[in-house]
Amino acid sequence: MASFLRTASRLRPAAARSIAFQSSKMTTAVSFPAQRQYASAAASATISNDVEQPFFPDEPKGPTVKTAIPGPKSKAAIEQLEKVFDTRSLNMMANYNQSFGNYIADLDGNVLLDVYAQIASIPVGYNNPALLLAATSPEMASAIINRPALGNFPQHDWAEILETGILKVAPKGLNQVFTGQTGSDANELAYKAAFMWRRQHERGGAHVEFSDHDIASSMVNQSPGAPQLSILSFKAGFHGRLFGSLSTTRSKPIHKLDIPAFDWPQAPFPVSKYPLDQYAAENAAEEQRCLDETERLIKEWPQPPAAVVVEPIQSEGGDNHASPAFFRGLRALTRKHNVLFIVDEVQTGVGATGKFWAHEHWGLTDPPDMVTFSKKAQAAGYYFGNNELRPNKPYRQFNTWMGDPARALLFRAIIQEIERLDLVQNTATTGEYLYKGLERLAQAYPSEIQNLRGKGQGTFLAWDSPRRDEVLKKAKTVGVNVGGSGERAVRLRPMLIFQKHHADIFLESLEKVFKA
Amino acid sequence: MASFLRTASRLRPAAARSIAFQSSKMTTAVSFPAQRQYASAAASATISNDVEQPFFPDEPKGPTVKTAIPGPKSKAAIEQLEKVFDTRSLNMMANYNQSFGNYIADLDGNVLLDVYAQIASIPVGYNNPALLLAATSPEMASAIINRPALGNFPQHDWAEILETGILKVAPKGLNQVFTGQTGSDANELAYKAAFMWRRQHERGGAHVEFSDHDIASSMVNQSPGAPQLSILSFKAGFHGRLFGSLSTTRSKPIHKLDIPAFDWPQAPFPVSKYPLDQYAAENAAEEQRCLDETERLIKEWPQPPAAVVVEPIQSEGGDNHASPAFFRGLRALTRKHNVLFIVDEVQTGVGATGKFWAHEHWGLTDPPDMVTFSKKAQAAGYYFGNNELRPNKPYRQFNTWMGDPARALLFRAIIQEIERLDLVQNTATTGEYLYKGLERLAQAYPSEIQNLRGKGQGTFLAWDSPRRDEVLKKAKTVGVNVGGSGERAVRLRPMLIFQKHHADIFLESLEKVFKA
Incomplete structure (x- = not known):
């Protein structure tokens, strides 16, 4: 909570209340599984013994998958949208009110670890409190309504x-x-x-x-x-x-x-x-x-x-x-x-x-x-x-x-x-950790992870997969939103706030896909 | 004030307070001239006898010109901006905090009637209270920070x-x-x-x-x-x-x-x-x-x-x-x-x-x-x-x-x-009124207003001027921000909230330019 409070102390009272509301809404609306045990052989080796301070302690502790994706509520919403907007490229109908940090929520109560991040676009997490402050500032309101x-x-x-x-x-x-x-x-x-x-x-x-x-x-x-x-x-x-x-x-x-x-x-x-x-x-x-x-x-x-x-x-x-x-x-x-x-x-x-x-x-x-x-x-x-x-x-x-x-x-x-959060250093450190975990998975599942690349390039990692589209689809069933690039690459584009404990969850989930 | 209150009654209290603040800031920070008398021969004929309800009663009653434009504060700001941004196309350095309705303010206390409106872009006035509400809504904040x-x-x-x-x-x-x-x-x-x-x-x-x-x-x-x-x-x-x-x-x-x-x-x-x-x-x-x-x-x-x-x-x-x-x-x-x-x-x-x-x-x-x-x-x-x-x-x-x-x-x-304000009808009505006023000015100053056009096209009016750039420049000295198009057209692009009393001010100002 420390980092959040540091931010909040700089805030106008109304905005701070708004964030508190946001934060409490997040923790009550999404049901989080208890802290997971990472028992799998290949992935367990990747668990960090470092004491890592989470940037956003209110973030979900892990993904929640309640229904097939899309679930019934999402299907109904997609059908409605299709009438006015081309939905053939739709990947997932999101509920951003229920998304927080590295986690994206849908309309059926599913909450996925998001390592695609709106095609590499979300930088510091969904509903980031500091950005919420900026978005609710008088300067922002004026910029929106008086666009020059x-x-x-x-x-x-x-x-x-x-x-x-x-x-x-x-x-x-x-x-x-x-x-x-x-x-x-x-x-x-x-x-x-x-x-x-x-x-x-x-x-x-x-x-x-x-x-x-x-x-x-x-x-x-x-x-x-x-x-x-x-x-x-x-x-x-x-x-x-x-x-x-x-x-x-x-x-x-x-x-x-x-x-x-x-x-x-x-x-x-x-x-x-x-x-x-x-x-x-x-x-x-x-x-x-x-x-x-x-x-x-x-x-x-x-x-x-x-x-x-x-x-x-x-x-x-x-x-x-x-x-x-x-x-x-x-x-x-x-x-x-x-x-x-x-x-x-x-x-x-x-x-x-x-x-x-x-x-x-x-x-x-x-x-x-x-x-x-x-x-x-x-x-x-x-x-x-x-x-x-x-x-x-x-x-x-x-x-x-x-x-x-x-x-x-x-x-x-x-x-x-x-x-404030030294996030460029974070992607360097977390990227190295994630790369090592992927290397171990590649050794255990050499047919699944080919041409692993991006070493030393932060979390900007990728590999080739002979059954790429199936892997991307199955990843959702184990709680991960991940994207592809080119004809057969799986590309990782987590946010800058992606930490080692998120890497652990990702690696464990990926192994589940490979084992299935 | 009726229309403003109708809007305000639908608001969240915080946003309403914010608008009240905005509104009071406007009325205190800008010095408005007393209600003008439109004495000029050609323009006076255009004054409407209709009792016209102003959409925004808190709007300035007319322009204020205190300095040459750009004035000393604007000049300093332009010099600073030039270091990082090409200012050769700069028309006027604006202060949007002090702009309201049809009026644009600069840094030197000048407040101009704006019939250019950010190249035909501002629809319903600077710091429009209803837009401020939308801009400060939770939906807007989420849309800004969770851009999908x-x-x-x-x-x-x-x-x-x-x-x-x-x-x-x-x-x-x-x-x-x-x-x-x-x-x-x-x-x-x-x-x-x-x-x-x-x-x-x-x-x-x-x-x-x-x-x-x-x-x-x-x-x-x-x-x-x-x-x-x-x-x-x-x-x-x-x-x-x-x-x-x-x-x-x-x-x-x-x-x-x-x-x-x-x-x-x-x-x-x-x-x-x-x-x-x-x-x-x-x-x-x-x-x-x-x-x-x-x-x-x-x-x-x-x-x-x-x-x-x-x-x-x-x-x-x-x-x-x-x-x-x-x-x-x-x-x-x-x-x-x-x-x-x-x-x-x-x-x-x-x-x-x-x-x-x-x-x-x-x-x-x-x-x-x-x-x-x-x-x-x-x-x-x-x-x-x-x-x-x-x-x-x-x-x-x-x-x-x-x-x-x-x-x-x-x-x-x-x-x-x-x-809410029936603004499409307003541009039709005001446009007709404005066109008639321009017709009269064209008769009085045939060398200044040539090929007057846009009849029946709302306020989307224009004419050719043999000394167009000079007219645009001098308009600022009499309190009007107006733009050109092509090689010699003066184009009017007022906002949709431009009313007959604004048209009167505009016509009177224009005649001043022609007389000068």
């Missing part, structure tokens, strides 16, 4: 909100932010910045005016005003589903089919063999092959790339990893050819990999030109590092909203919570 | 939020919604739906599987998987600034320069002559010319259009109007050629034109296939009318957020406020 057109009529404290929030965690070497709405949006804003930057260089600098030919051709979507330039991305990469971002997305046909796309190049992304130490030489050769092909495409593609975009860990595409050396090689290549280097941290950003930004693992001395993010930030923007990336005229990067102060306020509260 | 991935884990009351909110105002003939994030996003989602629908027809129906060639070519951005299809838009149209939406935007070069675009067709939009009754025959011929050219492009463009997208009133492009007959002609043409008809109501939607949706003015018997909106809805989505527009498989129209329950809750409160 930020580019024209920013609110008086916008600089302060940025400086005490988003910019406080700006990646090294980058000190400015452009606020957008979603991950796809952030990527497209970054691509636009790259195209403007490239054309400005081609023209000879910011002071050189657009030619009449530029102006006239831009209005009929023809070159040079609408230039024949490209963004280079990687096979199996995912960067969003708007028309520009989708042209760089190469994850799955179902994401791309029937949508017109730009004729932009894709380089191969390294296909690493596991375990890494056993295939060091082969993997290094594979990475060099991919770098060589990237360089060839930069030099030879008919529509020259203005930027290269890459995920630190390819997420939707199947949790594909590459070494820091590969990414340093990309930075060197892009620098050499005067192409911008955009790191898409939409899914990897904000603490889950044991660093605040996943690209911190690379040891770059020359930072990326732009870093995009969304998801755990509950907001999106792109960072840039110098004035060169500001377009030469106003209204070139502009839209009505230009972000959302409400989401920026929430992200500030998320950052404060991450700092 | 709606396609996978919708909240249990998502159907109810849609049904009692967005869908309650669905345009005639359309009964489903796909929720997005912004106007650009909504348009791109609609375009994607159109492309999928078109290709499905070409394949022979929803049951026909994608071919191997479709699948393989989609992954390398080539036809047929990434088809050579297009969206037809109109010259001077604006549909957003993402890569797909920008390819249909034809407003200004500064919006498009240096950004790669699809080779999509643009048809001419009618250039009407004013006054309309004087040029009826010429305008009809011009509209027929545009329809003929549209049909030619549909039939002949190498990348056939899957849809035609049009704004009911071209807004960013200069407030260009066409007749209902033109739009009925477009509907007929698209029907004839089996092309979808998308109406972009991002700026015109939600009550400002004297109808909830501007396309209601057209008297269509065959509704549009999709209607997109954002701005005053503080949210975006696209409506569609039948199951044919649901893609044949899940995950084809999908993203992490799929909208935002917090914004959907706010839009529900906006709809309730529109109903």
Whole structure:
């Protein structure tokens, strides 16, 4: 209760009462099993002897499964929703009033340990008390009902909100932010910045005016005003589903089919063999092959790339990893050819990999030109590092909203919570513990866990499963909500507040699935 | 005070106290001039003798201008913001704590009548008490801190939020919604739906599987998987600034320069002559010319259009109007050629034109296939009318957020406020009154107000001004915040709570500018 009380003591009385209400509602409404005994052979070895202080002592002690999922109440609600909203992708109808911390509840009294977290988006737990404070503050209410057109009529404290929030965690070497709405949006804003930057260089600098030919051709979507330039991305990469971002997305046909796309190049992304130490030489050769092909495409593609975009860990595409050396090689290549280097941290950003930004693992001395993010930030923007990336005229990067102060306020509260609980360190420590547990399970069930990956990358772990979809489905029956990526990967995306005792529950549940 | 009290009586006590606080803060912090006498010759004729009940009696009685804008405090704040955020498009640094109803305040004690309203986005007034209630509700707090991935884990009351909110105002003939994030996003989602629908027809129906060639070519951005299809838009149209939406935007070069675009067709939009009754025959011929050219492009463009997208009133492009007959002609043409008809109501939607949706003015018997909106809805989505527009498989129209329950809750409160105060009727009535006043001013100052337009379109009025930017700038010195569109239009975008007494103040202020 200590951490909760520390937070609560800073609160306005009304909000504090609201939290107390929330908290008591949680503990009465959900029936928790008594503290579990972890008797299973493989999993028991993973139980920590450390005395671990839970971040949220009011959290359920473990999952509760009362019915099949979906149960009868969920089925009725899904049927109602289907009339007005496509439910074919529905995974679970949630009751967020009954969800808390790492646990997601449904309408039938089922409460699952959630290691999927709204596709890697919930950062510090459902109904986090500190976020509830931020959400019920007068600043938040004003931001919601007086939503400004930020580019024209920013609110008086916008600089302060940025400086005490988003910019406080700006990646090294980058000190400015452009606020957008979603991950796809952030990527497209970054691509636009790259195209403007490239054309400005081609023209000879910011002071050189657009030619009449530029102006006239831009209005009929023809070159040079609408230039024949490209963004280079990687096979199996995912960067969003708007028309520009989708042209760089190469994850799955179902994401791309029937949508017109730009004729932009894709380089191969390294296909690493596991375990890494056993295939060091082969993997290094594979990475060099991919770098060589990237360089060839930069030099030879008919529509020259203005930027290269890459995920630190390819997420939707199947949790594909590459070494820091590969990414340093990309930075060197892009620098050499005067192409911008955009790191898409939409899914990897904000603490889950044991660093605040996943690209911190690379040891770059020359930072990326732009870093995009969304998801755990509950907001999106792109960072840039110098004035060169500001377009030469106003209204070139502009839209009505230009972000959302409400989401920026929430992200500030998320950052404060991450700092208060030292959550980046937590994902590093818990991730290592979880990885070891998975290693032991992989030894006991080698056909179930293949190509285990993400060592040293916090809780951002994954493995291949020959019966992936069945495993995901059965996990619900033992109280775990977990997702997949690519064709056969199980991807773990727990929240930043996922601790060793949660890892124990997860590992035990997973073994139950394997045994069944 | 009656309307406010009616709202307040339904409130939780804490929220009601909060509103009372807000309201008293407003009345004490801003110094209001005494009730004005409208002595000016041209404007005085416009003063209504009706006894008009003000919606918000606590609103300022008129503007206050204390300093040049920006004043010293604003200048300091802008300087601070410039370090981290591009301020070259900044119009006015606002203090939303001090803004109320139709009035926007800055940091130097200036309080302006706002007929620009965050680029046509604020629907029912700054710090609207009913919206404050919604923003401080437990549902809102939960929606903010437990943001779901709606396609996978919708909240249990998502159907109810849609049904009692967005869908309650669905345009005639359309009964489903796909929720997005912004106007650009909504348009791109609609375009994607159109492309999928078109290709499905070409394949022979929803049951026909994608071919191997479709699948393989989609992954390398080539036809047929990434088809050579297009969206037809109109010259001077604006549909957003993402890569797909920008390819249909034809407003200004500064919006498009240096950004790669699809080779999509643009048809001419009618250039009407004013006054309309004087040029009826010429305008009809011009509209027929545009329809003929549209049909030619549909039939002949190498990348056939899957849809035609049009704004009911071209807004960013200069407030260009066409007749209902033109739009009925477009509907007929698209029907004839089996092309979808998308109406972009991002700026015109939600009550400002004297109808909830501007396309209601057209008297269509065959509704549009999709209607997109954002701005005053503080949210975006696209409506569609039948199951044919649901893609044949899940995950084809999908993203992490799929909208935002917090914004959907706010839009529900906006709809309730529109109903409670009968605001669509108000924009019709006030618009007519305002138009007449502008007509009189145009007669008195014919060189200042040219091509006055928007008669019968609520408060969605505009005119051309030979010294437009100067007029906009000087308007601030007499207490009015007003915006432009296109190269020389002054566009009025007051909120839905803009009443006759506001119109009087606006007209009087405008005359001051003309006289100066």
